[in-house]
Amino acid sequence: MTTTADGRVALVTGAGGGIGAAIAARLHEQGHRVALLDLDGDAVTDLSGALDPHGRTALAVRADVTDPHALGAALRAVRTTWHAPDILVNNAARTAAGSVWDVTVEEWDAVMATNLRSVLALTRLCAPAMRERGWGRVVNLVSLAGQQGGTLAGPHYAAAKAGVLVLTKVFARELAAHGVTVNALAPAAVHTAAVARLGASAVAAAARTIPVGRMGRPSEVAALVAYLVSEDGGYVTGATFDINGGAHMR
Ligand SMILES: NC(=O)c1ccc[n+]([C@@H]2O[C@H](COP(=O)([O-])OP(=O)(O)OC[C@H]3O[C@@H](n4cnc5c(N)ncnc54)[C@H](O)[C@@H]3O)[C@@H](O)[C@H]2O)c1
Numbered sequence: 001m002t003t004t005a006d007g008r009v010a011l012v013t014g015a016g017g018g019i020g021a022a023i024a025a026r027l028h029e030q031g032h033r034v035a036l037l038d039l040d041g042d043a044v045t046d047l048s049g050a051l052d053p054h055g056r057t058a059l060a061v062r063a064d065v066t067d068p069h070a071l072g073a074a075l076r077a078v079r080t081t082w083h084a085p086d087i088l089v090n091n092a093a094r095t096a097a098g099s100v101w102d103v104t105v106e107e108w109d110a111v112m113a114t115n116l117r118s119v120l121a122l123t124r125l126c127a128p129a130m131r132e133r134g135w136g137r138v139v140n141l142v143s144l145a146g147q148q149g150g151t152l153a154g155p156h157y158a159a160a161k162a163g164v165l166v167l168t169k170v171f172a173r174e175l176a177a178h179g180v181t182v183n184a185l186a187p188a189a190v191h192t193a194a195v196a197r198l199g200a201s202a203v204a205a206a207a208r209t210i211p212v213g214r215m216g217r218p219s220e221v222a223a224l225v226a227y228l229v230s231e232d233g234g235y236v237t238g239a240t241f242d243i244n245g246g247a248h249m250r
Contacts, residue, residue: 020089165240189206220243
């Protein structure tokens with residue numbers, strides 16, 4: 001797996017913690033300039049400061065991905081600081097539980113806006129510059145729940161992720177001839193701070209159901225993203241990558 005430290009501009013959503021933070025750190029380590037977008041402004045400010053205290057290669061952007069105006073403003077901030085993103089990682093999502101019989105319409109709409117509509121909105125905002133440049137990479141975080149239906153995750157979360165899977169293929173077809181790849185990455189159980197808060201016994205119980213015998217690490221997901229956005233990833237598009245310790249084998 002070869003990656004090039006070629007200093008491209010990457011925008012990572014949901015970079016305030018968990019997998020998104022690991023992706024942002026990994027892309028920064030690869031030599032890319034990284035804009036870290038999150039609803040949690042303090043978290044991205046801290047992380048971006050840790051990546052580059054001088055603020056030359058890391059930028060914190062506080063924005064809500066459900067708000068089209070905020071996304072437009074975020075894009076302008078990235079463009080003004082560097083240039084329009086070459087790399088977009090649609091990672092921000094709300095993890096939501098619930099039964100198909102109980103989810104309220106309001107909650108359904110809120111999860112769809114965060115987990116699905118934001119991917120449409122942000123990809124449409126970023127794709128034109130990538131197309132013009134003849135180079136671009138989009139990676140969408142989906143989920144095993146979007147492939148198999150939710151077990152722990154709710155139906156709204158699962159349906160939104162299934163929607164992102166299809167949207168990945170739609171954008172991949174639209175952009176393939178322009179040097180822009182669009183892929184999806186489907187984790188199952190990745191050990192983030194939120195998961196750790198469930199407690200050691202819950203984590204151990206979940207790990208026993210995974211063939212590899214443990215949860216995934218955010219850094220393992222980030223490594224796959226680093227490959228997909230590299231020069232070497234140029235022939236891979238419209239694909240879904242399972243990263244689930246064998247929890248789902250096709
Ligand atoms: N952790 C897992 O086991 C797992 C499994 C399958 C899929 N995924 C997917 O991977 C991605 C990252 O998951 P994670 O576990 O790191 O999640 P997380 O909850 O730890 O982090 C999500 C980040 O997105 C941000 N965010 C939420 N709503 C936002 C909004 N409206 N606008 C801007 N930012 C917002 C949050 O502030 C947070 O920093 C998500 O797309 C998730 O669905 C994770």
